[in-house]
Amino acid sequence: MIYAKEQIIEALCHEYKALFTQETFDPASDLSYDDYRNSMLSKTLPELIKETSTDLEYYTLDAFMKKYGQ
Known part of the structure; x- marks a missing residue:
């Protein structure tokens, strides 16, 4: 699936909130x-994707977005 830059930013921010209570x-x-x-x-979009710490096999961008993209 293809995600917009804004979607990934929102998901990263949701993750940040979840990690830092x-x-x-x-x-x-x-x-x-x-x-x-x-x-x-x-x-940039590639830099944001790198921030998600995802890969193509174990923890995919789709899995990250399902967890944090709301």
Whole structure:
């Protein structure tokens, strides 16, 4: 399946929110949600896909998008 840049950004932001709860977020070393989102907005589509840490065999982009793309 083909995804638009905006869809991948939204999914990455959903993943970021899921990974960094109040208990795990460290403002000294982690980006704020807004800073993270802004950094994703400046990336190209191939860079965004790389950010998903997906591959063609074990954890596919489709699996990532089903989990975090809402």
